[in-house]
Amino acid sequence: MKIAIVGTGYVGLVAGACFADAGSDVVCVDVDKSKLARLEAGHVPFFEPGLEDLLKRNCPARLRFTSDLGAALDGRRIVLVAVGTPPNEDGSADLSHVLAVAREVAQLAQRDLVLVLKSTVPVGTNSKVSAIVQKESKSRISVVSNPEFLKEGDAINDFLKPDRIVIGTEDDRAFELLSRLYAPFNRQRNRLLRMSPMSAEIVKYAANALLATRISFMNEIARLCDAANGDVEDVRIALGSDQRIGYHFLYPGLGFGGSCFPKDLRALVRTGEELGIRLELSRAATVANEAPVADLLRHLDDALGGLSGKVIAVWGLAFKPRTDDVREAPALKLIEQVVAKGARVRAMDPQATQTARARLVEAKILDKVELLADPYEACTGADALVVATEWSEFRSPDAERLKRLMRGRHVFDGRNTLVAEEIVEAGLVYRGVGRPVLGA
Numbered sequence: 039m040k041i042a043i044v045g046t047g048y049v050g051l052v053a054g055a056c057f058a059d060a061g062s063d064v065v066c067v068d069v070d071k072s073k074l075a076r077l078e079a080g081h082v083p084f085f086e087p088g089l090e091d092l093l094k095r096n097c098p099a100r101l102r103f104t105s106d107l108g109a110a111l112d113g114r115r116i117v118l119v120a121v122g123t124p125p126n127e128d129g130s131a132d133l134s135h136v137l138a139v140a141r142e143v144a145q146l147a148q149r150d151l152v153l154v155l156k157s158t159v160p161v162g163t164n165s166k167v168s169a170i171v172q173k174e175s176k177s178r179i180s181v182v183s184n185p186e187f188l189k190e191g192d193a194i195n196d197f198l199k200p201d202r203i204v205i206g207t208e209d210d211r212a213f214e215l216l217s218r219l220y221a222p223f224n225r226q227r228n229r230l231l232r233m234s235p236m237s238a239e240i241v242k243y244a245a246n247a248l249l250a251t252r253i254s255f256m257n258e259i260a261r262l263c264d265a266a267n268g269d270v271e272d273v274r275i276a277l278g279s280d281q282r283i284g285y286h287f288l289y290p291g292l293g294f295g296g297s298c299f300p301k302d303l304r305a306l307v308r309t310g311e312e313l314g315i316r317l318e319l320s321r322a323a324t325v326a327n328e329a330p331v332a333d334l335l336r337h338l339d340d341a342l343g344g345l346s347g348k349v350i351a352v353w354g355l356a357f358k359p360r361t362d363d364v365r366e367a368p369a370l371k372l373i374e375q376v377v378a379k380g381a382r383v384r385a386m387d388p389q390a391t392q393t394a395r396a397r398l399v400e401a402k403i404l405d406k407v408e409l410l411a412d413p414y415e416a417c418t419g420a421d422a423l424v425v426a427t428e429w430s431e432f433r434s435p436d437a438e439r440l441k442r443l444m445r446g447r448h449v450f451d452g453r454n455t456l457v458a459e460e461i462v463e464a465g466l467v468y469r470g471v472g473r474p475v476l477g478a
């Protein structure tokens with residue numbers, strides 16, 4: 039099928055590459071011309087495993103890029119919108135990009151269209167967009183809510199084999215067109231779930247809020263273990279063995295980050311307020327998310343007798359492994375606070391050095407943070423090591439080597455990813471999240 043996708047970020051580009059790979063003819067549109075130039079040269083502007091290969095395989099035969107929306111619409115009946123919906127000051131979702139694209143598409147449309155909202159948007163947005171396109175266009179434009187559930191780091195697999203494809207529309211014809219578009223990803227079983235646009239909009243926020251709440255809940259239990267000298271690993275294994283609970287998203291750590299959970303949770307709470315409902319649990323999950331970094335900071339401070347003049351090695355900057363996304367990454371929150379207390383940081387991440395550098399420049403602390411290419415180099419002369427992202431590269435370090443390189447003895451495993459015994463046998467002190475301190 040011939041489609042256009044507006045917004046060539048994580049979602050738009052992955053969707054475009056996957057639809058093209060499945061045989062659709064895709065034109066991706068963006069306002070960022072430098073990004074388009076890099077894409078045309080075959081470079082993905084962010085790290086996502088497998089995406090560059092997919093691009094190379096499909097460009098330019100079935101996948102092309104342009105900044106000209108009018109040209110992109112030519113001959114296409116399906117237009118997907120995947121532009122950003124960043125948070126406003128008050129936590130609500132900034133819909134300006136989505137509404138601007140809807141208006142532009144409506145004005146440029148030369149034929150009847152299905153406009154598919156893939157961006158994460160609060161309930162009621164489909165109605166708003168429908169009103170705009172009806173007012174602005176002579177063509178009939180049917181607005182469908184089709185939220186995206188892919189995970190950065192595993193985005194292609196998620197897109198090709200989705201758990202579900204949510205289609206929010208009352209329009210049979212639009213549903214039929216989208217069923218055809220998604221047919222290649224639907225062969226093994228029918229993953230399409232048709233519902234009202236309002237329900238489709240709510241599903242996306244509900245899914246993210248539930249996942250984030252599980253993380254915050256587990257972090258809270260880890261804090262309890264910490265205070266009572268329990269071991270959250272034992273608690274996690276016993277909890278997850280209950281089939282009603284299961285093991286997914288039960289890992290304590292430094293809190294959730296990234297471009298979705300924090301912003302979507304805040305937007306959900308805000309939407310509730312606008313509708314006169316207090317969404318207490320979602321609010322609490324956000325508040326609880328501040329605790330793990332604050333706790334780690336306190337433990338660091340206690341262990342090192344203050345942070346002024348100290349050197350902290352940090353392994354991992356991305357908000358999770360297999361991505362270079364550092365938006366709302368706990369590692370960067372920690373680094374900002376450690377630096378504010380007078381420490382210097384030596385950090386390493388397998389993919390996120392560039393993105394982190396930009397953030398550190400924004401926060402005006404790059405002069406206090408050395409970004410290194412090797413994890414052991416980051417530990418040279420460090421008073422403590424913090425593992426902030428559970429990259430597989432960090433799982434089994436040479437602990438003896440760490441001991442020789444470090445000035446201090448403290449290893450803080452912010453993701454419970456190291457083998458504690460190996461750290462302790464080398465003469466280091468191990469502190470995980472919600473786990474007894476070993477080797478002190």
Ligand code: NAD
Nearest residue numbers: 045046047048049068069070120121122123135157158186
């Ligand atoms: P992104 O910031 O990576 O990309 C958005 C792109 O839209 C940018 O390239 C920007 O230049 C472009 N854009 C903005 N205004 C435009 C306009 N008027 N015309 C054309 N292009 C325009 O965003 P993303 O991470 O891909 O997220 C997009 C949406 O999908 C958001 O609503 C997000 O919440 C949602 N989402 C993201 C993920 C994720 O893992 N990143 C997962 C599911 C859903």
